[in-house]
Amino acid sequence: MKILVYIESTNNKIHPVSLESLVAAQKISESNGAEVHAVIFNTNLIDALSNYKLDGLITPDNEELIYYHPLLYLEAFNQINLKYKPNLFIFGHTYETRDWVPRLSAKLDIPFISDCVDIKYSDKITVNRPIYQAKLAQKLSITSEQAIISFQAGSFSADDINRGVCNSNSESFDLSSVVDTINMGERFQESSGGVDLSSAEFIVSVGRGIGKEENIPIAENLADKINAQIGSSRPVVDAGWLDHSRQIGSSGQVVSPKLYFALGISGAIQHLVGMKGSKQIIAISKDKNAPIFEIADYAVVGDLLEIIPKLTDNL
Amino acid sequence: MKICVLMKQVASEDSPLSISNNIIDKASLNLVTNEPDSYALEEALLIKEKTNGEVTICTLGPESSQQVIKDGLAKGADKAIHIICDNTETMSSLDIAKIITKKIQNENFDLIFSGLQSNDYGFAQLGIIISELLDYSNACLVMGTEINENKLKIKKELENGWFQWSELKLPASLSIQSGINQPRYATLKGIMSVKNKPVDKIDFSELGLSLNAGYTIDEISIPQKSKQTQMIEGEVDDIVSQLTDILKNKIKVS
Numbered sequence: 001m002k003i004l005v006y007i008e009s010t011n012n013k014i015h016p017v018s019l020e021s022l023v024a025a026q027k028i029s030e031s032n033g034a035e036v037h038a039v040i041f042n043t044n045l046i047d048a049l050s051n052y053k054l055d056g057l058i059t060p061d062n063e064e065l066i067y068y069h070p071l072l073y074l075e076a077f078n079q080i081n082l083k084y085k086p087n088l089f090i091f092g093h094t095y096e097t098r099d100w101v102p103r104l105s106a107k108l109d110i111p112f113i114s115d116c117v118d119i120k121y122s123d124k125i126t127v128n129r130p131i132y133q134a135k136l137a138q139k140l141s142i143t144s145e146q147a148i149i150s151f152q153a154g155s156f157s158a159d160d161i162n163r164g165v166c167n168s169n170s171e172s173f174d175l176s177s178v179v180d181t182i183n184m185g186e187r188f189q190e191s192s193g194g195v196d197l198s199s200a201e202f203i204v205s206v207g208r209g210i211g212k213e214e215n216i217p218i219a220e221n222l223a224d225k226i227n228a229q230i231g232s233s234r235p236v237v238d239a240g241w242l243d244h245s246r247q248i249g250s251s252g253q254v255v256s257p258k259l260y261f262a263l264g265i266s267g268a269i270q271h272l273v274g275m276k277g278s279k280q281i282i283a284i285s286k287d288k289n290a291p292i293f294e295i296a297d298y299a300v301v302g303d304l305l306e307i308i309p310k311l312t313d314n315l
Numbered sequence: 316m317k318i319c320v321l322m323k324q325v326a327s328e329d330s331p332l333s334i335s336n337n338i339i340d341k342a343s344l345n346l347v348t349n350e351p352d353s354y355a356l357e358e359a360l361l362i363k364e365k366t367n368g369e370v371t372i373c374t375l376g377p378e379s380s381q382q383v384i385k386d387g388l389a390k391g392a393d394k395a396i397h398i399i400c401d402n403t404e405t406m407s408s409l410d411i412a413k414i415i416t417k418k419i420q421n422e423n424f425d426l427i428f429s430g431l432q433s434n435d436y437g438f439a440q441l442g443i444i445i446s447e448l449l450d451y452s453n454a455c456l457v458m459g460t461e462i463n464e465n466k467l468k469i470k471k472e473l474e475n476g477w478f479q480w481s482e483l484k485l486p487a488s489l490s491i492q493s494g495i496n497q498p499r500y501a502t503l504k505g506i507m508s509v510k511n512k513p514v515d516k517i518d519f520s521e522l523g524l525s526l527n528a529g530y531t532i533d534e535i536s537i538p539q540k541s542k543q544t545q546m547i548e549g550e551v552d553d554i555v556s557q558l559t560d561i562l563k564n565k566i567k568v569s
Binding site: 010070074094095096098099100102103105106107109110111112113114115126130131132133134135136137138139140141142143144147181182183184185186187188189190202226227228234235237238244245250251252253258259266269280282287289293294295296297298299300301302303306307310311314315 | 326328329332334339407408409412434435436437438439440441443444446447448452453454455456471472473474475476477478479480481482483484487490493494527528529530531532533534535536537538540541542543544545546547548551552554555556558559561562563565566568569
């Protein structure tokens with residue numbers, strides 16, 4: 001078996017979930033002796049991988065691959081596939097992966113099982129992935145000769161990478177056939193003067209369960225009382241009830257406070273990824289099946305509009 | 316501008332979920348339009364209004380999915396395609412994309428819109444796979460669109476608060492990020508107009524595709540808890556005093 005792991009980079013740094021994916025590949029290799037190869041398109045970062053245990057590191061000669069472009073990446077991977085024929089392609093389940101890897105699935109006509117959280121090998125590869133907003137999980141066995149999978153952030157720990165020797169193979173891709181229908185512009189940040197929640201000791205975080213914008217002060221009063229910062233889930237930001245700079249999750253900030261007090265947050269995976277490292281989690285929700293309760297230390301099934309004002313007065 | 320919006324019927328966020336023999340009991344689900352798809356539809360309707368365009372809803376699913384079509388037509392879509400299929404949950408995203416592509420490939424849509432991901436299986440792939448099958452340009456997590464003549468500018472959301480404007484040649488397939496707009500409600504006039512709007516219904520088996528997911532579903536389960544959770548129960552005052560104790564004495568907030 002041959003496994004190929006893609007190492008993504010942004011702003012000249014390796015994406016942490018790529019290293020976690022490498023751990024997954026090495027884990028499979030330990031149980032079935034699979035060859036593990038990695039691909040990195042940003043050649044500035046080759047040295048950072050040089051002491052990981054790999055059967056090969058594929059690096060391109062082509063400078064245009066340093067910056068992400070879906071169609072160039074697709075063609076480069078098409079050529080990698082022709083030469084290496086990996087049985088399993090592994091990606092981190094990042095925004096970039098979502099943008100082009102489904103195209104790769106179509107181009108190679110092989111399945112792409114996205115957003116996995118675990119992988120095992122006995123006589124075949126099986127993966128686990130959350131479904132129904134993480135209220136359920138499914139276990140799938142791969143039956144095709146080749147497949148693509150992607151891992152959610154935090155599925156493995158990058159600390160578990162096996163170190164060893166790695167030879168890099170420089171490849172020259174012929175990208176002249178790519179018809180350029182996509183012109184990628186400059187990247188920019190919007191509210192740069194935003195709030196840094198990553199160093200907050202306590203966070204009171206607001207979800208859609210707060211009901212309406214007029215109820216936001218209920219959360220703010222509690223936050224004031226316990227010297228906490230206000231955070232939020234995506235729907236609250238989308239509705240315009242709180243500023244984008246308050247958003248926690250895969251498209252917002254990643255936090256690990258001493259206390260994460262979740263008010264009316266159901267706990268979609270995209271949110272949990274941003275706060276599951278919190279030391280203590282208190283969650284209030286009316287929905288007893290809310291996934292946030294799965295990771296909470298203290299769970300209250302109840303009406304936050306009744307409980308929180310009284311709690312604030314009582315503190 | 317001809318726009319196709321891919322929409323799906325899914326279980327609502329608070330729907331009961333029960334499993335037996337690794338199958339989800341579909342009869343007990345509360346079914347609604349997949350929320351991210353509402354943003355895709357709204358964006359299509361906004362472009363339709365600016366460009367004098369036409370919006371077609373396309374859904375793949377059982378008979379019950381006609382509710383998604385009715386709601387979308389009531390909001391202002393012009394027509395719909397309903398590919399009837401009862402067992403989409405065992406199909407790969409690639410298989411589903413092949414079915415839809417086979418049906419829509421001769422429609423010459425300028426734009427195909429899809430929601431960010433479905434709230435049931437959540438593969439987040441469909442619109443992007445179709446872009447490859449139809450040789451369209453593509454982008455995902457789109458947070459803004461600008462169309463001038465045949466030029467399409469889109470604002471993409473990247474990770475950690477970064478964004479990027481890009482230019483795409485048409486035709487293009489975009490997956491729309493939730494929150495890009497405020498989806499409208501149907502008007503009474505819109506609801507009345509539904510019965511006069513055409514719905515092209517076809518059973519997926521008539522498309523003559525041989526499909527193979529490339530994987531099998533071995534198990535569906537309720538995830539195991541990784542943490543000990545203390546349930547705080549009782550009357551409101553009871554809950555308040557327990558929470559006060561935890562905050563003051565265990566977490567030691569100031």
